[in-house]
Amino acid sequence: MNPAQGGWLILASLVVALVLSIFHLPETWPQWLGWLRPAWVPLFVFFWVMALPHRLGLVSAWIFGIFVDVLFGDPIGLNGAVLAGITYIGWRFYERLRMYSVVQQCGVVFLLILGGDLVRMLVHDLSADRGWSWAVLVPALTSMLVWPFVSLFLQRLRLQFGVE
């Protein structure tokens, strides 16, 4: 990433995604509301890869994943692998993905987030006593629902600041 060309915007948005993903609702609210949290970090990474495939590579996605690992207390490298996988798919198919309609993009986002969460759940199952549950579907669904707004918002920001 070249900071002179608006790399700071990419970085800042990813930091915002990190903050969003650790932000919690007031303690007095029902706990299940917290489960609806979309997977902000993979969403933001996926947007940047699709919009600017030459700016966000596998290595930077993987390194960024280490920050996510540490923040979430996951085994080091887990989120790096997941983000690198999403980055690879975005980078490989970005021309096709850009042509997709919003609904189709939402479907792709659903599958990507679900795939990533399944990998995370597998590793959690192996490294800690957490096990499998249908709850894995929830973040994928909510991510799919917020994707149009996220992509519109980030696209607007990207054009505003002329990040190429």
Next chain:
Amino acid sequence: MRGTRQVFGTMLAPLHYVAETPYLVGEELGNVFATRSALLDENQMLKRQVLELSKISLQYRNLLKENENLRELLGSRARLPDEVLIAEIIGIVPTVGAHQVVIDKGSDAGVQIGQAVIDSEGLFGQVVEVDVYSSRVLLITDRDHAVPVQINRNGIRSIAGGTGRMDQLELENVTITADVVKGDLVETSGLGGRFPEGYPVGEVESVVVDPAASLSRVLVRPSALLDRSRHVLVVFAPETRDEVLP
């Protein structure tokens, strides 16, 4: 690996504060705009509480003295009081199924891995990761957590394992003949050396005895306010371990 985590974790500590800003600001605003009558009410309540607690503390001092004397008579060492460090919860770990929180004290305040954490009501968890300015606490209800306990009433020992639910622990290896009933107080036994002895863990909520099984299923409601507390205490057990046995 631990070094990597510490470096990255220290870099990321400000993010927890940023994510917590709305609540910190809300608390400040609440302090600024508190009405006079509300403050007076609170003051009244706190005064009453202080009175009650000081009464208990007087009795406690008395009992402590007596306990020391008895222990001296028995020839065993006096128990030293634990020291505590007040910490504030500045974040929770968002992964579904992980019961962990982040507190605002780290290695610069002397926190070490394995220390017990309590809140005003009971045992809260233990420190599992220490960064320079923050550390991570595993709650007693996490499925990966277990704590050696005893029943306060009769000293039956067991292990209280987390179930992944905020309001439930399960006692392991309780035989169906063991005298455990609903309402019993469960406290740390101090066995294993990680948790200090005598802190309340919870109250027995239900005992299900299946005559066909050899173990009964005992569920415990944690007494700590796991999803409510903002302030917790990190316990520094007194250094006695190096001179226990010859």
